[in-house]
Structures are given as structure tokens and as C-alpha cells.
Amino acid sequence: xxxxxxxxxxxxGDGREGAVRTADGLLDVPLxxxxxxxGAGGDxxxxxxxxxxxxxxCFHSALxxxxxxxxxxxxxxxxxxxxxxxxxxxxxxxSVALTAHLPGVPEDVADALVAQAHQVCPYSAATRGEVExxxxxx
Numbered sequence: 001x002x003x004x005x006x007x008x009x010x011x012x013g014d015g016r017e018g019a020v021r022t023a024d025g026l027l028d029v030p031l032x033x034x035x036x037x038x039g040a041g042g043d044x045x046x047x048x049x050x051x052x053x054x055x056x057x058c059f060h061s062a063l064x065x066x067x068x069x070x071x072x073x074x075x076x077x078x079x080x081x082x083x084x085x086x087x088x089x090x091x092x093x094x095s096v097a098l099t100a101h102l103p104g105v106p107e108d109v110a111d112a113l114v115a116q117a118h119q120v121c122p123y124s125a126a127t128r129g130e131v132e133x134x135x136x137x138x
Contacts, residue, residue: 016046037085048083051094055123056081059098062121067102067113076103080138094131099138110137 008023016033033039034046060079067074082097100117102110118124118135127133 020050048085048094052081052083052096055083055096055098058123059100059117059121062124063100063102063113063117066116066120067105070113072105072109072113074102074105077101094127095133096127096131097134097136099136101138107137 009020009027010023011020011031012018013031016031016037016039019028019030021028030044031046032042032044034048035041039046056079059081060077063079064074064077067077078101080099080101082099084095084097086093086095098118100110100114102113105113114135114137118133124133124135
């Protein structure tokens with residue numbers, strides 16, 4: 001494999017009550033446990049929000065790449081990633097529901113593009129078999 005890009009982020013503090021910063025400093029945010037996990041929530045983000053942001057952006061990029069490679073030019077498209085933190089007997093797990101919006105693209109074409117994007121998206125590849133991911137067109 002040929003590496004196209006590499007980055008890093010460092011978490012400090014008390015886990016969900018700390019901070020995370022990328023090596024280049026472009027992302028430098030405080031973390032807070034959400035109220036649903038017994039935390040204060042408030043004006044800070046959490047790992048699940050960061051994962052949802054990354055996955056939705058990556059999947060949207062894969063979707064647009066897939067569409068363009070087939071001569072489809074979606075206008076006003078978007079992808080929403082709903083990330084849930086689950087507790088099981090084996091420990092904590094994530095689940096993800098991806099909803100892709102492709103206005104003006106025929107349903108059958110949109111469904112095929114979404115399915116193909118799920119095959120090429122790096123986040124989908126990384127989570128395959130480890131995270132329950134539901135993919136749908138909205």
C-alpha cells in the first residue's frame with residue numbers, strides 16, 4: 001500500500017473530561033462527557049461527535065467520488081452520521097447510521113452510489129466487521 005496522508009491527534013487530561021489536539025493545531029478542542037453518560041456536557045465535544053464528524057465527511061467524499069466516476073454530478077448532497085455508544089456484556093461498542101441525501105438523483109442510481117461508497121470509504125473499511133453500520137439514502 002502507498003500512504004497518501006498521515007496525521008495525529010493527542011488526547012490529554014482526564015479522558016472524556018480532557019482535550020484533544022491535532023499535531024498541526026488546527027483542531028484543539030476541550031472534551032466533556034455528555035449528560036447521557038453522567039457528564040456535564042456543555043460547551044465541549046466528545047469522542048462520538050468527533051467520530052460522527054469524521055465519518056460523515058469521509059463517506060460524503062467517497063459518495064461524491066463514486067458519483068463523479070459514473071458521470072453523476074449531485075448538487076446539494078449531504079451525509080449525516082448518527083453515532084451511538086452502546087454497552088454490552090463484551091464492553092462498550094459503537095453503532096453508526098449513515099444517511100445520504102442526493103437530491104435530484106434517481107432513487108435506483110442513488111441507492112447504487114450509496115452502496116458503492118460504503119465499499120470504498122476508508123471509515124467503512126476500518127469499521128467493517130467491528131462496528132454495526134447501517135447505510136441508507138434519505
